[in-house]
Amino acid sequence: MKTTLHLIATLVAVGLVAGASLSLVNGWAQPLIDANETKVKMAGVMEVVPGGAASKPISEVAPGPASADNLEAYQVLDGQGQVLGWAVFGEGTGFSDKIRLMVGVSPDLNRTLGIKILKDSETPGLGTKIREGAYPDQFFGRGRPAPGLEAGPLTVVKGAAEAPNEVQAITGATISSKAVVSIVNESVSKLRSRIGQGEAGR
Amino acid sequence: MKGQVSARQEVLKGLWDQNPTLRQLLGMCPTLAITTSAINGVAMGLAVIFVLICSNLMISLVRRLVPNQVRIAAYIVIIATFVTVVDLTMKARFPELSSSLGAFIPLIVVNCIILGRAEAFASKNGPWRSVLDAVGMGAGFTVSLTFLASLREILGNGTLFGVTLFPAWEPWVVMILPAGGFLTLGLILGGVNLINRSHEASRRRALVEASRAAAGFALPGAAAGTPARGEA
């Protein structure tokens, strides 16, 4: 009986010390972690709408039934206060884990302006090509006009993209390419239904 | 404290003779999974060194207080605590590294090197020796990881620590895919064995010659070139 008590007491003591010290470390780390995430996100907002100088969260521009659609978007303005476009945050499942990204769209929601992958754990060397290079460049309209959104949701094609709403897949990483596009589609359609065809979009 | 093994040997054994990765084949999961770029290898190595030193020290300090029946559970909690500290610190200070290492930082908990050293060494030795052991083992792990990662990054991506080495060369992507990890490590292990075997052979030959030359008077230890002992 005495030994059992001793065993339990030891484990409880170890557990308590561990829990207490971790809660101290967490108290220091959590605010920094949150700040990092916000920093990465806000840098993404400016990156996906080229030329952006300031941004407002959508709740100030087009207040809606918050949290109903979990929409996280920012209206991006240039130095003179002109609306350049929207930056929408989206996340979804990729090949092996969550992909979080920021996508920029024009004020009329008709084409993409850019894309930034904030976090992914895709296969190094294949899926990670969604981060930089030819694949994201398509969304910036480098090389050929940026994908148009007015003709319906974007689709992924193997080989060269022809129709305006087509995006060319990465060779060997079709799943990652499709995941990104479906996150973009979902984010844009959420934004579209919130601001309704451009009434508050000006 | 006055063991037969000097402090320097305590550290050095982890680098080659008992190298955790190349000789003992411990901690294979992170070794293969995160060695897609050299910087990942270094970061994982440093994280493991930190956890190993802290947990070895802590466990050797409390080893007399913890009853035998619950020692493994207690060790695991201690290890998991330090791993969480590393995880949170990396997320707070180095978010990019932390996201590229992903779930493999928390998985240090089940890295057999750490529990293995806790059980085989720290639970039987004093704090000072346990720290030395941790430094050696951690360094051996880090060096092997960085070597494997550099090799894979150079062949698979044409870069080293992110610096492009051969601009005109199409890298072999397969080297940073899972398959490349297995193949590279397999060949490295083969190489290490080859070095060891020729080492053994030449040592044996030297021994025979030395004893022949000294007509049977030479001490085997001297011929084998026992490293000089020193206190750190």
Next chain:
Amino acid sequence: MDLLLIFIGAAVVNNFVLSYFLGICPFIGVSGRFSSAVSMGMATTFVLVMTAMATWLLQAYLLGPLHLDYLQTVAFILVVAALVQFVEMVIKKTSPPLYRALGIFLPLITTNCAVLGLALFIQLREYGFIQSVVFGAGAGAGFTIALCLMAGIREELELADVPPSLRGAGITLLVAGTMALAFMGFAGMI
């Protein structure tokens, strides 16, 4: 359909051993003989499914509501250790033949990274309860497949003329690399 994808994804496409490198230690250590590979695979699958359930419940009803996410790693590994111990006790009491078959493998499972890895992946991917269980079963199936294939190959290799330096772990890793290449072919399935 979704569940089937999760199962196949964990079992072959993203095989735990061959593409996430989880559970490599037993993969190299226990894959020498086919019969022990089967037993190890079954024991691990069992623990994986139990772990998926236990850690999901723990996160959803204790850690999540209390905002103790930072205790996740500590709590999960304790659950895994306790679970393995519990499974061992139950099997010993209820089915001695099964215990004789699996007994020596059970303690090894605590430090199998596949188990803790599964618990962490479930949280990262925000799976629901049923999805988690299916994911656990898929991961176990994948682990068993990889282990048995490797054991079969290694039994054949005993007769092969392997260069002395590569004998043991070296050739095992090279074979695993070839298997990983073959498994990449499944990527087109999902």
